[in-house]
Amino acid sequence: xFKFSKEQAVFEISGVKIGGQPGELPTAMVGSMFYHGxxxxxxxxxxxxxxxxxxxxxxxHEETMExxxxxxxxxxxxAFPNAIIKYIDYIAxxxxxxxxxxxxxxxxxxxxxxxxxxxxxxxxxIYNSIIPEIKxxxxxALTESGIKSSILLTYNPKKPTLAGRMExxxxxxxxxxxxxxxxxxxxxxxxxxLGVADPGPVAKAIFLMKExxxxxxxxGAHNAVDRWHKSKKLDKQTYLVSSVVANITSIxxxxxxxxxGPLAKAEEMFPPFALADAYVAYSMxxxxxxxxxxxxxxxxxxx
Numbered sequence: 001x002f003k004f005s006k007e008q009a010v011f012e013i014s015g016v017k018i019g020g021q022p023g024e025l026p027t028a029m030v031g032s033m034f035y036h037g038x039x040x041x042x043x044x045x046x047x048x049x050x051x052x053x054x055x056x057x058x059x060x061h062e063e064t065m066e067x068x069x070x071x072x073x074x075x076x077x078x079a080f081p082n083a084i085i086k087y088i089d090y091i092a093x094x095x096x097x098x099x100x101x102x103x104x105x106x107x108x109x110x111x112x113x114x115x116x117x118x119x120x121x122x123x124x125x126i127y128n129s130i131i132p133e134i135k136x137x138x139x140x141a142l143t144e145s146g147i148k149s150s151i152l153l154t155y156n157p158k159k160p161t162l163a164g165r166m167e168x169x170x171x172x173x174x175x176x177x178x179x180x181x182x183x184x185x186x187x188x189x190x191x192x193x194l195g196v197a198d199p200g201p202v203a204k205a206i207f208l209m210k211e212x213x214x215x216x217x218x219x220g221a222h223n224a225v226d227r228w229h230k231s232k233k234l235d236k237q238t239y240l241v242s243s244v245v246a247n248i249t250s251i252x253x254x255x256x257x258x259x260x261g262p263l264a265k266a267e268e269m270f271p272p273f274a275l276a277d278a279y280v281a282y283s284m285x286x287x288x289x290x291x292x293x294x295x296x297x298x299x300x301x302x303x
Contacts, residue, residue: 001283003290004254006214010293011186013149014098014124016071017293018188019216019256023284024293026068026277027251028218029270030100031061031263032075034087038262047083051090057264058094064266068274069294069301072266073126075100075259081111088112092121100151102128106138113145122146129153129190130179132168142182149186152179152215154205160194165205169213176213188216188257191250193223199246203253210254220259221246244272251276274298 001022010019018028033054034041040050040057058074065072074091076099078084084103091099101116103109109127116122122145129151130142142150152175156164169175169189179187191205192198199221206217225243228234234242247258251273260269281299284290292299 001280001287002254003284003288004211004214006211008210008214009216011149011188011216013073013126013186014096016073016098018071020293021284021288021290022254023281023288023290023299025256026070026292026294026297027255027273028073028257029065029070029266029273030073030075030218030220030257030259031266031269032077032102032259032261033057033091033263034083035075035077035262036079036104038077044083045080047078047080047086049087054090055094058091061263061266062095064270067301068270069296069298070270070274070277071097072263073098073100073257074263075102075128077102077104078108078112079104081108084108084112085115088115088121089119092119092124096124098126098149099124100126100128101147106135110138110141113141113147116147117145123148126150126186126188127184130175130182130184130187131155132173132175132178134178139178139182142184148184149188150179150182150184152176152187152189154189154192154209156192157194162201162205162208165191165202166208166212169209176215188218189213190259191217191219193220196224196228198224199249203250203255206250206255207253216256218255218257218259219250221250222259222261226261240268244269248272248276252280274302278302
């Protein structure tokens with residue numbers, strides 16, 4: 001394994017620590033709820049959903065977290081202002097885990113930001129996301145909300161390469177500086193999956209980004225497998241194994257958080273991620289003398 005030469009930031013958000021050198025902290029697992037097509041949602045516009053089924057998913061998620069030692073982040077998805085506000089309130093009431101605020105449009109995200117400020121939940125939220133083309137109204141809403149953590153999405157459709165992802169982070173117009181100007185103190189860099197083969201270059205981008213900036217990095221590698229699945233109609237077992245491989249590729253390269261898909265898949269996804277974390281931690285302790293920063297680490301939970 002390798003040790004980054006750049007000092008690695010560790011950010012604590014609602015009790016969850018994300019970042020550090022490989023082996024220091026377990027991968028933060030980001031799972032989605034209330035996404036388009038989620039069967040527990042009966043009315044996407046008004047945010048009506050089956051609360052019993054939602055609670056069952058959250059309870060199973062927390063049980064899985066306890067088994068592996070991997071912390072969880074709830075990706076709260078919404079396509080309408082009223083809906084995402086209801087989802088935020090429900091999750092905030094049921095768990096203390098951080099919430100990724102994932103509105104599908106800027107209008108929805110801004111409504112969520114205003115609500116978070118009004119109800120005093122800004123310190124539990126991670127904004128998803130700041131992109132190179134972020135508009136002024138969204139910047140203002142972010143600044144006024146008091147949120148201190150955000151995903152920086154290295155979206156560069158004109159240059160969807162390893163180099164292109166790095167370019168949008170750098171300079172006065174880069175994402176790192178934009179986030180700083182907005183008041184984001186705890187940026188998390190998403191190296192951006194665009195195509196089915198992207199988990200490879202994205203994993204390398206995470207490595208290079210951490211080496212240059214020292215910020216926590218990750219991605220949604222499951223998006224690549226989902227696109228492949230839609231074109232090839234993978235069977236369930238092949239899909240699961242492929243998703244695990246796509247995600248673990250980034251963990252081995254230093255990723256600190258991973259968006260793995262539906263929260264309900266926690267029982268399937270946490271164990272292989274935890275095993276990868278344990279292997280990395282064991283190697284780092286032998287080679288570099290780096291030890292986990294917490295006893296609640298997969299290294300101690302698994303072995």
